[in-house]
Amino acid sequence: MALDGAGWHPAAWREPDARPHDLFTAGYWADLVTEAERGLLDFVTFEDGLGLQSSHPTETDERTDQVRGRLDAVLVAARVAPLTRHIGLVPTVVATHTEPFHVSKAIATLDHVSGGRAGLRVQVTARRDEAAHFGRRTFPPLRIEDRDTPAGRDLIAELLEEAADHIEVVRRLWDSWEDDAEIRDVATGRFIDRDKLHYIDFEGKHFSVKGPSITPRPPQGQPLVSALAHDSVAYRLVGRSADIGYVTPHDTDQARVIVAEIRAAQDAAGRAGERLHVFGDLVVFLDDDPEAAEYHKARLDDLAGPAYTSDARVFTGTPGRLADLLVELRQAGLSGFRLRPGVIGHDLEQITRGLVPELQRRGAFRHAYEADTLRGLLGLARPANRYATAVRAAGAVLP
Amino acid sequence: MTNPTTGKPLKQIHLAAHFPGVNNTTVWSDPRAGSHIDFSSFAHFARTAERAKFDFLFLAEGLRLREQGGRIYDLDVVGRPDTFTVLSALAAVTERLGLTGTINSTFNEPYEVARQFASLDHLSGGRAAWNVVTSWDAFTGENFRRGGFLPESRRYSRAREFLSTATELFDSWHGDEIVADRESGLFLNDAQAGAFVHQGQHFDITGRFNVPRSPQGRPVIFQAGDSEEGREFAAAEADAIFSRHSALEAGRAFYTDVKGRLAHHGRSHDQLLILPAATFVLGDTDAEAQELAREVRRRQVSGQTAIAYLEHVWNRDLSAYDPDGPLPDIDPDPGEHTIARGRASVRMFRDPLAVARQWRERAAAENLSIRELVIETTGRQSFVGSPATVADTIDHFVQTDAADGFILVPHLTPGGLDAFADTVVPLLQERGVFRHDYAGTTLRDHLGLAHPDARASRPRTSGTATPRATSCSAASGGRAR
Numbered sequence: 001m002a003l004d005g006a007g008w009h010p011a012a013w014r015e016p017d018a019r020p021h022d023l024f025t026a027g028y029w030a031d032l033v034t035e036a037e038r039g040l041l042d043f044v045t046f047e048d049g050l051g052l053q054s055s056h057p058t059e060t061d062e063r064t065d066q067v068r069g070r071l072d073a074v075l076v077a078a079r080v081a082p083l084t085r086h087i088g089l090v091p092t093v094v095a096t097h098t099e100p101f102h103v104s105k106a107i108a109t110l111d112h113v114s115g116g117r118a119g120l121r122v123q124v125t126a127r128r129d130e131a132a133h134f135g136r137r138t139f140p141p142l143r144i145e146d147r148d149t150p151a152g153r154d155l156i157a158e159l160l161e162e163a164a165d166h167i168e169v170v171r172r173l174w175d176s177w178e179d180d181a182e183i184r185d186v187a188t189g190r191f192i193d194r195d196k197l198h199y200i201d202f203e204g205k206h207f208s209v210k211g212p213s214i215t216p217r218p219p220q221g222q223p224l225v226s227a228l229a230h231d232s233v234a235y236r237l238v239g240r241s242a243d244i245g246y247v248t249p250h251d252t253d254q255a256r257v258i259v260a261e262i263r264a265a266q267d268a269a270g271r272a273g274e275r276l277h278v279f280g281d282l283v284v285f286l287d288d289d290p291e292a293a294e295y296h297k298a299r300l301d302d303l304a305g306p307a308y309t310s311d312a313r314v315f316t317g318t319p320g321r322l323a324d325l326l327v328e329l330r331q332a333g334l335s336g337f338r339l340r341p342g343v344i345g346h347d348l349e350q351i352t353r354g355l356v357p358e359l360q361r362r363g364a365f366r367h368a369y370e371a372d373t374l375r376g377l378l379g380l381a382r383p384a385n386r387y388a389t390a391v392r393a394a395g396a397v398l399p
Numbered sequence: 400m401t402n403p404t405t406g407k408p409l410k411q412i413h414l415a416a417h418f419p420g421v422n423n424t425t426v427w428s429d430p431r432a433g434s435h436i437d438f439s440s441f442a443h444f445a446r447t448a449e450r451a452k453f454d455f456l457f458l459a460e461g462l463r464l465r466e467q468g469g470r471i472y473d474l475d476v477v478g479r480p481d482t483f484t485v486l487s488a489l490a491a492v493t494e495r496l497g498l499t500g501t502i503n504s505t506f507n508e509p510y511e512v513a514r515q516f517a518s519l520d521h522l523s524g525g526r527a528a529w530n531v532v533t534s535w536d537a538f539t540g541e542n543f544r545r546g547g548f549l550p551e552s553r554r555y556s557r558a559r560e561f562l563s564t565a566t567e568l569f570d571s572w573h574g575d576e577i578v579a580d581r582e583s584g585l586f587l588n589d590a591q592a593g594a595f596v597h598q599g600q601h602f603d604i605t606g607r608f609n610v611p612r613s614p615q616g617r618p619v620i621f622q623a624g625d626s627e628e629g630r631e632f633a634a635a636e637a638d639a640i641f642s643r644h645s646a647l648e649a650g651r652a653f654y655t656d657v658k659g660r661l662a663h664h665g666r667s668h669d670q671l672l673i674l675p676a677a678t679f680v681l682g683d684t685d686a687e688a689q690e691l692a693r694e695v696r697r698r699q700v701s702g703q704t705a706i707a708y709l710e711h712v713w714n715r716d717l718s719a720y721d722p723d724g725p726l727p728d729i730d731p732d733p734g735e736h737t738i739a740r741g742r743a744s745v746r747m748f749r750d751p752l753a754v755a756r757q758w759r760e761r762a763a764a765e766n767l768s769i770r771e772l773v774i775e776t777t778g779r780q781s782f783v784g785s786p787a788t789v790a791d792t793i794d795h796f797v798q799t800d801a802a803d804g805f806i807l808v809p810h811l812t813p814g815g816l817d818a819f820a821d822t823v824v825p826l827l828q829e830r831g832v833f834r835h836d837y838a839g840t841t842l843r844d845h846l847g848l849a850h851p852d853a854r855a856s857r858p859r860t861s862g863t864a865t866p867r868a869t870s871c872s873a874a875s876g877g878r879a880r
Binding site: 011013014016020021024025026030049050051052053060062063064065066067068069070071072074075076078079080081082083097098099101102105106108109110112113115129130132133134135136177182184186189190191192193194197206207208209210211212214215216303 | 477478480484485507510511514521523542544602607702
């Protein structure tokens with residue numbers, strides 16, 4: 001489930017069951033995540049950005065008729081962590097202007113405060129207005145149609161390359177403390193075994209980071225890394241660095257092609273055999289009967305002006321029909337779905353109280369949480385620590 | 400109630416709880432000592448502080464693990480969670496307690512820090528505070544994009560501009576922009592909400608801030624530096640000082656000095672609170688507390704810790720010395736400090752040769768070993784005694800202007816505050832110098848600070864690096880719902 005403001009439709013906040021005055025309160029987010037947990041969902045993602053939302057993909061706008069303003073996604077996730085017990089919490093983190101050292105300890109801490117339910121969704125930004133909020137670099141103007149020019153492709157490739165380095169640093173820092181580094185050995189006076197703390201010594205084009213982290217290894221060892229990907233260069237990032245890729249196929253055939261491309265990227269990155277989830281993203285407008293769902297979306301489109309379009313497939317219909325579609329898409333190799341509710345105040349409960357029972361009836365969804373960690377819910381083992389392995393391997397050749 | 404000697408109304412004491420830190424004040428070897436990372440420790444500590452009606456909880460910061468002699472220092476607690484993330488989670492398990500985070504102005508950017516504090520203030524219902532600290536060393540910089548980019552002489556210049564920039568971002572929303580009128584379809588009533596322009600020596604940024612005005616308008620600002628520059632920074636910009644001066648005379652001198660600077664900045668006496676860090680040991684009787692305090696000091700300063708501490712002054716490897724023997728007869732190395740890295744405290748020894756001379760003389764006169772000398776020099780707790788004695792002493796310090804209250808640093812995690820909450824706080828309440836319950840909901844309410852008015856600070860388009868004229872105004876126009 002992907003949470004953003006009042007929902008993914010720009011007019012969502014105007015619906016009677018939206019709570020536009022509560023968007024910046026803890027209670028609003030606690031209610032949403034608690035409801036998602038009631039529906040036994042694997043995790044929720046929280047959208048974020050380093051600038052105001054915009055109807056334009058690469059520049060700011062001055063609209064006043066849509067939700068503007070967001071709370072920091074990591075802080076929102078941390079705020080709801082003590083109020084929930086099972087559901088995974090996956091805030092968006094922008095790699096482009098942020099410090100990997102700060103991000104690594106923030107997500108490690110989210111994992112500590114949630115008892116092993118943290119992940120992150122990495123995102124890059126080429127928006128010029130966001131770069132100007134930091135004043136440290138500038139980007140050329142990039143229109144949506146420029147994305148397929150050589151200059152546009154180079155810029156996006158460079159940002160994704162930086163994001164891959166960012167994730168690499170974040171992951172190394174998570175491993176920079178071995179699990180049993182804290183020894184509290186009163187006899188020798190040592191709180192830690194410093195041989196079990198490791199410098200990461202990362203040197204890259206955009207940053208160099210020494211380590212170790214100031215935060216001990218998180219409960220999951222490696223919290224989950226996820227990314228939304230729309231094209232080959234982003235699929236390579238998913239194949240190389242992520243545990244979950246969110247993709248936007250509009251039908252089963254597209255889904256098959258995308259999954260194959262990600263699997264190839266995964267193999268090329270030397271990760272063959274590792275469990276890498278590919279989730280399909282869908283925007284959903286749901287109601288108990290098809291006409292009501294159509295009316296639900298049409299009313300929003302009337303309010304907003306142009307009909308709503310999205311990078312992801314837009315589904316309008318009943319929870320039962322959506323369940324059929326998800327089961328069908330699963331045949332193409334998708335291992336899960338990230339649903340973006342058109343109107344959170346309406347479609348969230350349609351998912352948790354409508355879709356979930358439909359999926360359960362089809363034997364396609366859990367009846368109770370089977371694990372306490374996000375890795376556990378997604379069938380991912382707790383990974384070994386890369387540095388512990390290195391030490392053992394080195395030790396094997398020493399006398 | 401009034402003070403019988405001065406005839407003035409009794410000052411109300413402010414109390415805060417410092418989560419035990421990564422230094423030797425924290426005794427981890429005690430069987431009762433718990434995790435410094437598990438959220439349950441933070442939750443216990445915060446709930447105790449809130450049960451006792453404390454003003455706020457305080458978290459320190461360190462962005463690189465300390466090293467000594469080229470290796471990670473392993474004798475003290477090592478490791479801590481991310482400040483913002485823990486504070487936001489604590490907002491879920493407390494209702495009124497203020498949440499103060501120490502955040503560096505060197506290895507961060509104003510836009511990001513401002514949105515984190517504004518978010519924390521929203522998510523806690525107006526309980527966020529920011530202890531602004533400076534850093535400059537290349538050692539810490541090795542963990543960040545820019546490395547050791549900032550010379551020491553520029554650190555306060557950057558800190559001041561960082562804070563003034565963040566303030567412009569906080570004030571870029573006035574608190575009444577979100578109308579969310581379903582009928583007219585207007586979510587914002589201002590197409591330029593959050594607009595800012597800042598051009599200065601350290602930051603040249605422009606655009607729109609993306610967090611609407613938070614319940615307190617801006618987080619409460621703390622300052623912790625003790626240098627001349629630090630004191631001026633505090634007098635000009637801060638709402639409270641986290642000071643080191645917990646002894647009576649030194650506390651009064653500091654209090655008088657810093658409060659005396661306020662008028663130059665157009666601020667009144669009560670717009671800056673002085674809150675020294677203070678340690679304490681409680682016992683059923685004063686004698687028992689003194690005995691316990693000695694035991695705590697011995698646990699805080701092991702033989703190894705004593706040698707390590709001496710190395711900070713000597714700037715040499717002293718591992719060959721016996722901590723139970725006499726002080727080294729060689730002199731400190733007066734060259735560049737290389738032995739200990741990642742510690743602010745080593746800078747306190749401006750003249751190590753003089754310190755060494757003084758310590759040798761004292762050790763000889765009192766027949767002290769290395770460990771005994773370090774215990775005597777460093778380990779003194781601020782308040783030792785029965786609950787009545789400690790309550791009495793704290794009240795005396797506050798009523799005689801050595802402080803406005805204290806940031807208490809227990810030596811045990813997570814239960815180190817429990818006895819204070821159960822025994823000393825009720826005595827202070829009986830005296831009428833500490834709240835029985837929270838009167839307001841925000842940290843500004845607890846500290847008696849006005850809510851800032853966004854529109855009073857400056858027009859949003861002026862955006863220069865000039866210091867803001869007044870830090871707070873009593874007007875309530877900018878106070879968000």
